[in-house]
Amino acid sequence: MKLKNRYLYRSHISEKKFREILRWFCEDLDATKTASFSHVQRKSVNQLFTKIRTRILFLCQKEEKFSGEVEVDESYFGARRVRGKRGRGAQRKTPVVGLLKQGGKVFTKVIPNCTRKELIPIIKGQIVKKSTVYTDGWKSYDGLVLNGYHHYRIFQHENEFARGRNHVNGIESFWSFTKGRLSKFNGVKKEYFV
Template structure:
């Protein structure tokens, strides 16, 4: 707290009003952590980050979550995406057969016990994704309306929740995966599905578990890193620092969901 405001007489520093506020970690460790999350395409576990930074696993986990928080809700996220978009949903979570007996829901297989995530990819390769409570028409069509250009082309699979898109003025193109069709007239959902593959590789091979309470940050981590894959390291760090303002996240707020 090296400075003091002449008007209010309160002390402040470069960390004040940012996600860095009241952090006791040196700024160099923050920069190293940002670099680690940048360079590891499938993510980096808090245990490895702790070893490399010389901090505890709890500190590394809190540090990583605060960095992910800075990537949430950028200004560009409020704009409509460009051109023809691909929309798809997936499920994130462990398999029922691999869970402890007291954790099993005994309600079937497949998506049981997992969290749904919906995503969109535009013609420039930009991805937006977010966890959702339900995969009904209101939720999925609402996601399309919030992000796709009005009256634009939307490509989905044959899931019937998307059937109302044409009535809303969208050019709705459907790819029938159930009969082995993956491309129709150059329309496909391969781009967003490749993003799901990357997300799940990170889940299975790196993080092993993503709490439903924090899943939105992990999903945003992968989409932000995907969208900035061609940005140099220094520019990426600068982008992260620009987003740190007004992104305070306390440990109490984090652990209380």
């Protein structure tokens, strides 16, 4: 019996079954539950989920640059901070920069570290010049004005979380949502963290 599937080339999963698995992916079920409901091997479901995520990533990378008002922030993903350790607690954590277009569109990228050398090229590559950029007080964002942006800072270490329309609450909320969602899956291996 030859199965036809216009979504997956040379697949042994029917179109109907693929749509069913895709629906469960959209409903945020993990691969084990999806495999159980669809009667497909968990390994096959994992492979399908990876293909779906890769396709989403590909389509998102084709999007145009952000313009207007954009919030920029960095965050660290990994094991919880060890109590008693000084500093940002970022040893063995994965730094990620995030850009949020006010209105809901998000761009994230894993970076080796949160230095100006890493952050400024990403901002220049993803945000149109003369846009308004809101950041926290992190020193690596110095120089955005010299690169052609309107730059506003919020100094969170001084308990300032908003000044009028200037805030980074949207991207901070995104980080909170993302970390909560990843904890549902007990984290993600670093090599799969795209």
